[in-house]
Amino acid sequence: MKTYQTDQIKNLCLLGNSGSGKTTLAEAMLFNGSAIERRGTIEGKNTVSDYRPIEHENGNSVFSTVLYTELQNKKINILDVPGLDDFCGGVISSLHAADCALMVINVQNGVEVGSDIHFRHAENVHKPLILVVNGLDHEKTNFEKSVEMMKERFGNDVVLIQYPANEGVGFNSIIDILKMKMLQYPSEGGAAKIVDIPAEHKDKAAELHNALIEKAAESDESLMELFFSNDTLTEDEIKKGIAKGIVTRGMFPVFCISAKNNVGVDSLLDFIVNEAPSVTDLPAPVNSKGKEVKPDPAGPASVFIFKSSIEEHIGEINYFKVYSGKVTENLDVINSNNSTRERLSQLYICAGKNRTRVSELYAGDIGALVKLKNTRTNHTLNAPGNDWKYEEIRFPEPKYRTAIKAQSESDDEKLGEALNKIHLEDPTIIIEYSKELKQIIVHGQGEYHLNIMKWHLDNIYRIPANLNTPKIPYRETITKAAQADYRHKKQSGGAGQFGEVYMIIEPYEEGSREVSMQKIAGREIKLSVRDKEEIDLQWGGKLVYVNCIVGGSIDARFMPAILRGIMEKMEVGPLTGSYARDIRVYVYDGKMHPVDSNEISFRLAGRNAFSIAFKNAGPKILEPIYDVEIMVPSDRMGDVISDLQSRRGLVLGMSSEKRFEIIKAKVPLAEMNKYSTALSSLTGGRAMYSMKFAEYSQVPGDVQDAVIKAYAEEEEEE
Ligand SMILES: Nc1nc2c(ncn2[C@@H]2O[C@H](COP(=O)(O)OP(=O)(O)OP(=O)(O)O)[C@@H](O)[C@H]2O)c(=O)[nH]1
Numbered sequence: 001m002k003t004y005q006t007d008q009i010k011n012l013c014l015l016g017n018s019g020s021g022k023t024t025l026a027e028a029m030l031f032n033g034s035a036i037e038r039r040g041t042i043e044g045k046n047t048v049s050d051y052r053p054i055e056h057e058n059g060n061s062v063f064s065t066v067l068y069t070e071l072q073n074k075k076i077n078i079l080d081v082p083g084l085d086d087f088c089g090g091v092i093s094s095l096h097a098a099d100c101a102l103m104v105i106n107v108q109n110g111v112e113v114g115s116d117i118h119f120r121h122a123e124n125v126h127k128p129l130i131l132v133v134n135g136l137d138h139e140k141t142n143f144e145k146s147v148e149m150m151k152e153r154f155g156n157d158v159v160l161i162q163y164p165a166n167e168g169v170g171f172n173s174i175i176d177i178l179k180m181k182m183l184q185y186p187s188e189g190g191a192a193k194i195v196d197i198p199a200e201h202k203d204k205a206a207e208l209h210n211a212l213i214e215k216a217a218e219s220d221e222s223l224m225e226l227f228f229s230n231d232t233l234t235e236d237e238i239k240k241g242i243a244k245g246i247v248t249r250g251m252f253p254v255f256c257i258s259a260k261n262n263v264g265v266d267s268l269l270d271f272i273v274n275e276a277p278s279v280t281d282l283p284a285p286v287n288s289k290g291k292e293v294k295p296d297p298a299g300p301a302s303v304f305i306f307k308s309s310i311e312e313h314i315g316e317i318n319y320f321k322v323y324s325g326k327v328t329e330n331l332d333v334i335n336s337n338n339s340t341r342e343r344l345s346q347l348y349i350c351a352g353k354n355r356t357r358v359s360e361l362y363a364g365d366i367g368a369l370v371k372l373k374n375t376r377t378n379h380t381l382n383a384p385g386n387d388w389k390y391e392e393i394r395f396p397e398p399k400y401r402t403a404i405k406a407q408s409e410s411d412d413e414k415l416g417e418a419l420n421k422i423h424l425e426d427p428t429i430i431i432e433y434s435k436e437l438k439q440i441i442v443h444g445q446g447e448y449h450l451n452i453m454k455w456h457l458d459n460i461y462r463i464p465a466n467l468n469t470p471k472i473p474y475r476e477t478i479t480k481a482a483q484a485d486y487r488h489k490k491q492s493g494g495a496g497q498f499g500e501v502y503m504i505i506e507p508y509e510e511g512s513r514e515v516s517m518q519k520i521a522g523r524e525i526k527l528s529v530r531d532k533e534e535i536d537l538q539w540g541g542k543l544v545y546v547n548c549i550v551g552g553s554i555d556a557r558f559m560p561a562i563l564r565g566i567m568e569k570m571e572v573g574p575l576t577g578s579y580a581r582d583i584r585v586y587v588y589d590g591k592m593h594p595v596d597s598n599e600i601s602f603r604l605a606g607r608n609a610f611s612i613a614f615k616n617a618g619p620k621i622l623e624p625i626y627d628v629e630i631m632v633p634s635d636r637m638g639d640v641i642s643d644l645q646s647r648r649g650l651v652l653g654m655s656s657e658k659r660f661e662i663i664k665a666k667v668p669l670a671e672m673n674k675y676s677t678a679l680s681s682l683t684g685g686r687a688m689y690s691m692k693f694a695e696y697s698q699v700p701g702d703v704q705d706a707v708i709k710a711y712a713e714e715e716e717e718e
């Protein structure tokens, strides 16, 4: 295997709606670069990119795949991603590693929801974008309409480099507006014959050529001057302008292909090899010392892991991009995220599941490592002496949750291990072992996402498991002050138990102060604060424990035991067994017995007094509320808003952005179950949303009654 220098490498990420033809295009690119001898197909289940069993079963990509091909003395790393938004993790990590994105548009449908979503992902990370209109051989094509949609959605920087001369069945000719030639393909596709533009296309081509020149000149001042003085630009000058326009996202050039018939792919590749941005054209990543790290092969070795996966017979594979220096086999490095030492004993480049061993890789290149011990996505490996880290890939917040349980208890441990592996491969799947809900909760991007996770458990890990409705992490709190006292007394045989505690509890609000008197049922109780402890509860909120004991009625040594008793009830709230929060407890009196008082007695007295006081203090259930942001096409806005209202949602605001309306709302988590599926059916799959925990708030009375009733029934069952 040849070693490629930094300036000989291109890193591409394929984007586009599901079914637009990314995987088919990747296959054609590999074939044109002689990386494979035969082109596989989706239907034949034999593409290099879609090699996993689930991808064969479903006929689409589920994970991102790293591929490469070699052409004109350059190495093109290709990252093929799934188009379905449930699998956006692979898109986000691939875009992170790529220096240029190639958006595939299915000419039958033009710009689809997935194209829109991917466009935004690329925009968020400022990656250059090239547009590729695919499927021009199909019987139902409409190139003009697709171009119109691209301009409408992506703006006026969409510029044609090519257009089809004969779209539809039999498509084999492309008018190249840059070269001002026609590309004619043989029936088996492959390399084009370059011929003159036929007379009937001359005017249109000339007009588009001028538009292209103007756009190219716009991206560079010196080109603009040349254009003004000569009234035109040469092919090389236009190319220079286009290259510059692409890098700054000031231009989204459009190419034409049929990936299936390998038409147009050679000219697209030729453009990529010569004009598409490479790692040296983009801003260098900044390390944790605030320094730009240039892709300098002579610099210190530093690599960033953008993807981890698990392969049969091999185990963990870590895919990396060399940010600086060069990596060689057997290099010792330090993982700066956990300060452990790793050895790069085997270095690979990958095309799907096929790996080729290499001895070194230069800055800008993408490769894979096996047999690392403590390294995974978002980690950085440095040559000894540096502890650089880089900005991490930011995966989206989960927006769909389900509970999971192994069908057989004996599989519990195996299930835990499998879920950890699933998370390693797809960081957008998050596993939570909830002690309070007594459930394992799996968070993901949508119902389909988690169904595919279940497919892996069934078919790959062979752990039969059930997905159940997840419980809601309610909280309990109080709304008014209450007093209670409790005497714990036990005399049976040997040593007795005695402890008596008087307490007042009241709602705690951030920043509020202790009171010196509390009036309960017409009785004034004086509280002289001697000591207090503010406890930040692990589950959010606070418990403030105030010692107001005067005259030594309870020994200081029993105070922690009383607190322990209170905490036991805070962990299992009296209404629904949920965690309690935001309560201040004043312990102001009590009694001891010279012989029988001990810690257990005071713990129990504290626990029971707290429980009684809690029930008299206007207890309320709090529920988690989420900030939800929904992007919806204007024509569906009304439906989406009324649906939100039926979910007890509070719409906070609306704004418009291009063809979308953005709705911001606060919605209780309890009402968001299966929202992704509901929203999709309301909008024909044309909306997107995100959600993030906002706060806890009191549930309405009828909901509180229903929740308490459900808890009581559940307790009875157990
Ligand atoms: N007629 C025609 N069909 C195509 C073309 N390219 C792809 N297809 C077909 O379109 C379907 C989807 O192609 P894929 O390559 O799997 O699309 P994808 O973008 O990778 O889809 P996801 O992996 O789901 O995101 C397959 O049946 C392909 O055979 C093309 O140029 N012409």
Ligand SMILES: [Mg+2]
Binding pocket: 022, 023, 024, 050, 060, 061, 080, 081, 082, 083
């Ligand atoms: Mg695919």
